[in-house]
Amino acid sequence: MFFEKIAERRNEAKTIRKIVGMTILVLAVLIVAVSLTSYFYIKSSLKPVDADSKKEIVVDIPIGSSVTYIAQTLQDNGLVKNARVFKYYVKFKNESEFMAGEYHMNPSMTIQEIIDSLKTGKIMQEPIFTMTIPEGRQLDEIAAVIADKTKQPKDKVFKSLNDEKFIQSLMDKYPTILTTEVWAKDIKYPLEGYLFPATYAFYKESPSLEEIVSVMLDKTQSVVDKYRQDIEREDLTVHQFLTMSSLIEEEATEKADRDKIASVFYNRIKEDMPLQTDPTVLYAQGKHKERVTYKDLEVDSPYNTYKNKGLTPGPISNAGTMSMEAALHPAKTDYLYFLAAGDGTVYFSSTLEEHNSLKAKYITNK
Template identity: 35%
Template sequence: MEPKLPKDGMEGIFGRFMGYKETFCSWLKERLEELSDQLTWKRWAALAVALLVITMGTMYLAFGTDGGRQAAAGPQGDVYITVKPGMDADAIAGQLLEHGIIDSKLSFWWQVKTGGLQDKFKAGTYLMHPGMQTEDAIAKLISGETTTIKFTIPEGFGIKEIAERLSHEGLADEEKFLKLAKDYAPYDYVERRENARYAAEGFLFPDTYEIHSDVSEKDIMDMMAQDFDQRLTKKLRDRAEEMHLSIYDLVTLASLVEKEARYDEDRPIIAQVFFKRLRIGMPLQSDTTLQYLLDAPKEDVSIADTKIDSPYNTYQHDGLPPGPIASPGMAAIEAVLYPADTDYLYFVADRQGHNHYSNTYADHLAIVDQVR
């Protein structure tokens, strides 16, 4: 029966046998030097055979009969890996391991070392898949078969979700992206407000992007912000000015509409409700601003959630929150610029995401009882 690889993989087997490779090699060299004057050629031969058997046995257990890790059941998604000029095998292996492309840095190192491939890696971005065999990943990295990177950011994603997705796809460092987003304001309408979590929130347009070369976190942010700026046409800017609405407040309102509405027909009506509440001095009372404060989304916010001490809490504070809470799409932006001609003051979504509207609080409570 073929030996089975234990749960911790080849690195566990080989690592426990040798420890760190440098330490083992150093120790072995010292021991052989000590024994060099004591062993006859026959004993040397026996020692060599023993070492060969141990090494081959370890290699068999570590790599299996095909010389590499057993492949996973199948690809679980695309991952982009970027090799920068001068990047060594250890750093490359770290990327591959982090994204589940390989399951052992030691296996990668061994095959690179024994194949003399340390200087063969070509800089560029490569399309990989989780569960690849180590030798296949190495072959792609030395082939120079780079690829165009494509990624999609859905409407309604916040900065944290964007950073997480880019990190998951191997396109950006999540912490670097979040740190940059705090003060990123490439256009004069992107304000750095004291209480806003991220200056860039709401101004990175949700879209599908293609990248043709190695990019930094700032490069990606620049591209998304430029997309937003181009989509905000003169007609839309003039309409906002006509409504006495700053671009910052437009995007803030649009982000609330984006998060509140699942269906197109609801967006202009919800925008109208928010405008009416602002006009009469009523708190916006948007659950979406509470969700923005939570570590994980909830199906329904609680009474305790409405008492969270934060300027983003639109139950406790009048007017708009300090800034956008997500990246709105064009439909949400246009809904704010062209709200519905209704007079509703309340709305509630049913479990399918369809909103129901009313003019009085009593009617609103009755609808809540019906749809919830």
């Protein structure tokens, strides 16, 4: 009896092993089959819809179009086989900065050719007008540029740029850059620092303010996405990153070492010292002038970095990529002070004594 039970258990174990083996084999075959099917499906989807086609298809890509919208438009017009595959391909290749306009395409184009066309802006018509936003401009100055180009009163444009419903609609559209931090208690203007400095082309006679701002925010998002890993590595939010970048932008001269200016700001924060940067005082007052007086330094505002430690509540201007890179890659120094001489040269120092000596030499006696 004992040996019979042992034999029975051996047979059961053998049967179980066979079942498990068959199950694993079946699963492996299924996984391979699914993988191969997916591989060939994606490979097929990446090929031209019709490699021999000579048909010309006109596609309109509106201002502010998302990748999802563009992908679906291309599929609807028979230019790509699968919108979802196109979208994932774009994300995998880290492609961005697609331009609005009216494109002539055909079904024989590869996905990469379509992407290259959308990025280089090979379109039918010339832009009706362009709009240049220089680095370091503030929201009221950007409103003036928009007003001039669209023939609207500046006050109306500026009011709209600060309208709560308008900003909320943009937050819904750009949740990864426009967060609730723009609504912080002491924020002066929610969109300050978020409209990237660049030259923008428009292909409509009278684009809406939302279309204009969306193009700018598209650019901001593409730039921020490029720096996203560095921003997270430095344990910064996008809002803090843009704020620090704006402070560097406002202090920089053509001859300035922005990474050294960044190091001064970070060193002062580490030492629990106020940043004491003059542009924040002028921003608090809503002024634009060359020199800051001792009276200016007394302004009672959360943006006054002579009276408040740490970063300002938000950006004080729109920074360019040079200042952004400095904010993420500051120089390794022990500097705590800097000043700009009349010729634009920036002098750095580690002690107050040294700073005062440089100030007497290059500023006070001039």
